[in-house]
Amino acid sequence: MLYPSIDVLMNKLDSKYTLVTVAAKRAREMQELSDQQIAKPVSFKYVGKALEEINAGLLNYQRPEK
Template identity: 80%
Template sequence: MLYPSIDVLMNKLDSKYTLVTVAARRAREMQEKLDQQIEHPISYKFVGKALEEINEGLLDYEKAEKK
């Protein structure tokens, strides 16, 4: 079972696509810099850790403006 659940995560962001994009970017960043904002994550994979950070409200994002 996914932790945190998709239902909880959908309350944090506006769409599944935004959730995937933010989590993937943060996971890549964690791989490169070897940093994480949660001290004792439940997940051991980078994407899972990114989802936990989103759930805790530690990540902010801005929507790009349409041209």
């Protein structure tokens, strides 16, 4: 089962597309720089760690205004 759940994550961001984009970008960043903001993550994979950071409120995304 996915931790954190998709239902909880959808409360943090506005769409699934945004969720995937932010998590993937952060996962690539963690892989390149070897940094993480969560002290003891549940997940071993970078995408899982990025989702945990989103759930903890450490990552957010604001749409640019037109």
